[in-house]
Amino acid sequence: MIEVSTHSDPTRLAHCRSILEGAGIACFIRNEETHDLIAGLPDPLRQPSLCVTDDADAARARELLREIEGAETSDKPDWKCPQCGETVPGNFGSCWKCDALRPAQP
Ligand SMILES: [Zn+2]
Structure with missing residues (x-):
């Protein structure tokens, strides 16, 4: 180990x-x-x-x-999951916690 x-x-x-x-x-x-x-x-x-x-x-x-x-x-900004409120690294296409898809960028 x-x-x-x-x-x-x-x-x-x-x-x-x-x-x-x-x-x-x-x-x-x-x-x-x-x-x-x-x-x-x-x-x-x-x-x-x-x-x-x-x-x-x-x-x-x-x-x-x-x-x-x-x-x-990476230089992609973190985003906040609309479903569970978790902060997700910018390179993630979906929430690592609840699997919600990344919201469209403003
Ligand atoms: Zn989430």
């Missing part, structure tokens, strides 16, 4: 996990359940982290995560 990503937002990690799983990489989120209990108490050791089950997948997982980060830093 190797940790490939850490983020204070478990929703974000869940998004990364679904992408890794889609690529056939077995992974899980550590500390997901404890997050709410420690909310407000900054403890980097207990932040939720994304781990791959098989160490051999770690390099490929990090590569995929880098692609996600790269895509998110």
Whole structure:
């Protein structure tokens, strides 16, 4: 087991996990359940982290995560989902949370 990503937002990690799983990489989120209990108490050791089950997948997982980060830093502006109100990265054609389609640009 190797940790490939850490983020204070478990929703974000869940998004990364679904992408890794889609690529056939077995992974899980550590500390997901404890997050709410420690909310407000900054403890980097207990932040939720994304781990791959098989160490051999770690390099490929990090590569995929880098692609996600790269895509998110594109110059397309974030948009707000009209259905659930979630902020969605500009390169996404639909909401990552509820799958609502991106609204037409003004
Ligand atoms: Zn949504």
